[in-house]
Amino acid sequence: MKIEGKGKVLASVAGIVALGLLAGRCAPSAPKGARKGATVSDAAQAAMKVYVAPGDLDEYYMFASGGHSGQMYVYGLPSGRHLSTIPVFTPYPATGYGFDDDSKKMLGELTWGDTHHPALSETNGDYDGRWLFINDMNGRIARIDLRDFKTKQIIGPVPNVSGNHGSSFVTPGTEYSVMASRFSIPIPKGTAVEVAKYATDYKGVLTGIKVDPKTGEMSFGWQILMPPFDYDLGDAGKLVSNGWVFFSAYNTERATGKLEITASQRDRDYIAAVDWRMAEQLAAKGEGQLIGGVKVIDPAKNPGLVYFMPCGKSPHGVDVSPDGKYVIGSGKLAGITTAFNWEKIETAIRNKDFTGDEDGIPVLKYESIKDAEVPVGLGPLHTQFGPDGYAYTSLFVDSAIAKWKLGTWEVVDKVPMSYSIGHLSSAEGDTVSPDGKWLVGLNKLSHGRHLTVGPSQPESSQLVDITEEKMKLVLDFFTEPEPHYAQIIKADKIKAIEVYPKEENKHPLAVWDVKDAGVTRNGNKVTVKMVEVRSTITPTDFEVKEGDEVTIAVTNIEQTTDELHGLGILDYNINIVIDPGETKTVTFKAKKKGVFPYYCTNFCSALHQEMQGYLIVR
Ligand code: K7E
Ligand code: CUA
Numbered sequence: 130m131k132i133e134g135k136g137k138v139l140a141s142v143a144g145i146v147a148l149g150l151l152a153g154r155c156a157p158s159a160p161k162g163a164r165k166g167a168t169v170s171d172a173a174q175a176a177m178k179v180y181v182a183p184g185d186l187d188e189y190y191m192f193a194s195g196g197h198s199g200q201m202y203v204y205g206l207p208s209g210r211h212l213s214t215i216p217v218f219t220p221y222p223a224t225g226y227g228f229d230d231d232s233k234k235m236l237g238e239l240t241w242g243d244t245h246h247p248a249l250s251e252t253n254g255d256y257d258g259r260w261l262f263i264n265d266m267n268g269r270i271a272r273i274d275l276r277d278f279k280t281k282q283i284i285g286p287v288p289n290v291s292g293n294h295g296s297s298f299v300t301p302g303t304e305y306s307v308m309a310s311r312f313s314i315p316i317p318k319g320t321a322v323e324v325a326k327y328a329t330d331y332k333g334v335l336t337g338i339k340v341d342p343k344t345g346e347m348s349f350g351w352q353i354l355m356p357p358f359d360y361d362l363g364d365a366g367k368l369v370s371n372g373w374v375f376f377s378a379y380n381t382e383r384a385t386g387k388l389e390i391t392a393s394q395r396d397r398d399y400i401a402a403v404d405w406r407m408a409e410q411l412a413a414k415g416e417g418q419l420i421g422g423v424k425v426i427d428p429a430k431n432p433g434l435v436y437f438m439p440c441g442k443s444p445h446g447v448d449v450s451p452d453g454k455y456v457i458g459s460g461k462l463a464g465i466t467t468a469f470n471w472e473k474i475e476t477a478i479r480n481k482d483f484t485g486d487e488d489g490i491p492v493l494k495y496e497s498i499k500d501a502e503v504p505v506g507l508g509p510l511h512t513q514f515g516p517d518g519y520a521y522t523s524l525f526v527d528s529a530i531a532k533w534k535l536g537t538w539e540v541v542d543k544v545p546m547s548y549s550i551g552h553l554s555s556a557e558g559d560t561v562s563p564d565g566k567w568l569v570g571l572n573k574l575s576h577g578r579h580l581t582v583g584p585s586q587p588e589s590s591q592l593v594d595i596t597e598e599k600m601k602l603v604l605d606f607f608t609e610p611e612p613h614y615a616q617i618i619k620a621d622k623i624k625a626i627e628v629y630p631k632e633e634n635k636h637p638l639a640v641w642d643v644k645d646a647g648v649t650r651n652g653n654k655v656t657v658k659m660v661e662v663r664s665t666i667t668p669t670d671f672e673v674k675e676g677d678e679v680t681i682a683v684t685n686i687e688q689t690t691d692e693l694h695g696l697g698i699l700d701y702n703i704n705i706v707i708d709p710g711e712t713k714t715v716t717f718k719a720k721k722k723g724v725f726p727y728y729c730t731n732f733c734s735a736l737h738q739e740m741q742g743y744l745i746v747r
Contacts, residue, residue: 175603178594181208189556189617191569192247192261193590196611199242201263201273206556206567206617207592209606217263217271217280218242225695225706226280229713230680235283239267245613246297246362250345254301254367254561258622260345262306264296270306270338272345275623277708284347288421289316289334295363295376299340301561305350305405308336309360309376317421328383331357334425335376335435337405351412352425353403353435356488357383359392360401362446362511367561368453370471375456376401377444378437381487392443393462397495399437399487400447400458402474407434429489436478437487439495441467441502446511446552450520450535451561455500459509459522466509466522468538470500501538505531510551511614513558515565515595523553523570530570530593532600544593544600548576552614555595564619568593568600571612578605588612627690629710636712638682643667657681661694661707664736666729670743677719677746684712695730698744706731719746 181187187205190212195202199219203212219241220227227236242265250260261273269285270293285293287308295309310333315322322330332354339350358378366373381398384391411417411431417424428435440447441460448457456469476482477498483491508526515521519541522531528549532542552571556564575589587607594601631641638658640646646660646667655677660667661684673679685694685707695706700721707713729740 175594175601179207179209179592179604181205181210186620188620189567190620190623191554191615191617192249193571193608193612193615194244194247194263195609196245196613197241197243198609198611199244199265200609201244201247201261202609202612203278204606204608205620206569207604209590209592209604211608213278214609215273215278215280217244217273218265218267218269218283222704223706225704225713228703229705229715231713232280235280237283239269239286242267242269242271245294247614247616248297248299248306249616249618250303250340251299251301251560252303254371256557256560256616256618256622257303258618258624260303260340261616262297262299262340264293264308266292266294266311268293268308270297270308270347272340272347274345276626277629278625281345282347284338284349287336287338287349287352288423289318289332289352289425290336291318291333295335295360298363298365298374300365300374300405301367301371303340303342304409305337305365305374306340306347307363307365307374307376307405308334308338309363310334310355311359311361313355313357313359316425324385327357327385333358333360333378335360335401335403337374337408349423351405351408352417352423353408354425354427355401355435356381356490358399361444364447364449364456364559365405366449366453366456366471367451370449370453370456372404372406374403374405375438375447375449376403377440377447377458379443379445396442397439398442398444398460399492400440400444400456400469401490402436402438402456404434407431427489432491433478435490436474437490437492438469438474438498439484439492441465446509448512448514448559451514451516451563453561455535457512457520457522459512461508461510461525463509464504464507465502466505466512467499468501468503468535469498473498473500503533503538503540505533505540506543511553513553513555513568514563515555515558516563517565519595521553521555521558521568521595523550525549525551525573530568530600532595542598542600544602546570546572546591547578547589547605548572548574552612554615554617556617557619558617564617566594566596567617568595569615569617571608571615573611575607579607627709628688629708631686631688631710634684634710634712636682636684638680638714639684639712640682641684641686648672653677655679659683659696660686661696661729661740662686663692663734664739666694666696666727666740666742668742670745672745672747673719675719675722675746678716679719680714680716682712682714683707685709692733693731694733694740696727697730698727699725701725701744703727704730722746 292311337350
């Protein structure tokens with residue numbers, strides 16, 4: 130894949146710039162349609178920065194979580210173009226996901242998910258472009274293969290995990306993708322205990338999902354028993370802090386009821402620091418108590434495994450700096466964000482510089498481990514990083530992004546967001562080598578920034594140019610609900626295929642010649658081997674008996690880019706899509722008698738409409 134250089138883009142917009150300069154000289158008023166207060170040269174400069182000429186390609190991919198849509202959305206940056214939707218936890222008729230046998234089985238009984246935090250796989254702390262992990266609140270993590278942008282595995286619901294929000298963050302070598310309970314419950318699941326016993330009988334768990342370094346296959350790694358706090362966000366240590374993973378926790382009051390009051394009593398909550406290599410060793414030794422079918426390790430019995438770092442009231446994001454030296458914890462009810470120093474944390478652990486414990490887990494002394502309280506502004510949530518020692522923190526209450534310097538802790542710039550920013554994402558901004566250049570504010574509300582579409586409003590995302598000292602807002606674009614976190618990766622790191630090579634298709638029911646298509650019967654089980662290629666569905670008709678169990682295996686024998694075929698069967702709720710070179714099966718009971726037309730759903734040629742046939746149920 131060739132990425133056009135900036136030179137071409139510059140040339141393509143030279144006209145706009147010239148116009149801007151000219152207009153700037155004689156009449157600095159904004160052209161019709163420009164936002165109030167904008168001069169022509171402002172608009173032209175911003176346009177030039179985000180303009181990707183027809184036929185040119187974006188420089189970055191942005192993978193954004195789709196919240197409770199259960200999906201992932203792929204955007205190109207800087208254009209903000211929506212390129213693709215990757216269905217993950219929710220059926221998606223556009224690609225037939227959740228309708229064919231394999232994806233239906235992968236989804237299981239749950240047909241929705243709530244995705245928050247994508248995690249691109251890493252090698253030595255840098256995105257490697259292989260896989261994308263994404264959490265679901267229903268105790269699950271999915272793995273998407275970036276070779277074909279398809280969901281390949283969903284693990285879970287993992288025992289004892291409840292409200293998997295602090296997930297799917299990966300360790301720097303993608304050894305683990307982690308999970309954390311946001312809603313503590315009595316474990317194992319299925320135990321009913323009254324809420325009055327919350328403080329003692331409810332438990333949270335922190336979990337490591339092991340990732341096979343070759344295949345990406347996920348399996349259960351380790352699980353740690355924790356006090357009944359609400360574990361919220363997480364991030365793995367890197368370089369000097371590699372081997373540790375951090376989770377923020379609110380409601381350390383162990384309160385119930387109206388949490389907005391009851392869980393905001395203490396001045397400080399915690400960040401849990403977990404030695405994941407020790408967790409790995411303990412799990413290998415079989416340490417822990419069997420709960421809900423998995424071994425759960427008690428940190429009280431295994432000193433050194435977990436420590437609590439006191440943090441500003443009700444923390445949300447916890448983010449580790451590119452060099453691994455600082456752990457940034459944002460107390461969302463405060464006006465500051467706290468920078469903890471990893472070296473000081475290690476020293477405090479060594480010196481047992483504790484102020485107490487929570488269920489046997491030592492609490493480190495705040496004054497001994499913090500380096501600075503950075504006055505970023507009100508409602509700090511999440512922090513991302515640039516290549517030059519700068520950090521960017523989203524401010525929900527102030528509805529802005531603050532730029533500040535690691536080490537000197539100086540706040541150097543702020544840019545307002547419209548409206549109410551949640552997460553933010555800078556290019557490769559949570560890796561050991563951030564790219565800088567672009568920062569996206571993932572806003573929760575859009576307040577009149579778009580043509581009205583009725584009460585169900587889109588969310589606004591805003592692109593900020595961070596190449597210069599002052600941040601510059603250059604583009605609004607709109608995302609499907611509900612963007613939480615997103616990650617931005619250089620486009621040339623992803624090597625995707627566009628056709629499944631014939632020789633890789635090992636499906637037992639695949640047929641590559643229309644001569645081999647046909648129907649076989651075994652008792653009341655009917656198997657239909659079907660071939661789709663421009664512009665016929667073979668067989669063009671077939672008959673089954675009422676009550677038969679029918680499996681249709683469709684092979685799309687095309688080896689040409691973008692030659693997808695679909696199979697929709699009317700009145701039978703069947704809708705699958707088969708990519709070039711792929712075989713998919715769909716199994717159903719022939720419950721209704723009659724004649725049911727089937728057809729190709731994906732436009733494939735001038736004779737696309739001719740790709741049709743009849744299922745006859747007698
Ligand atoms: Cu801040 Cu779920 Cu990461 Cu939403 S979370 S913003
Ligand atoms: Cu095949 Cu349309």
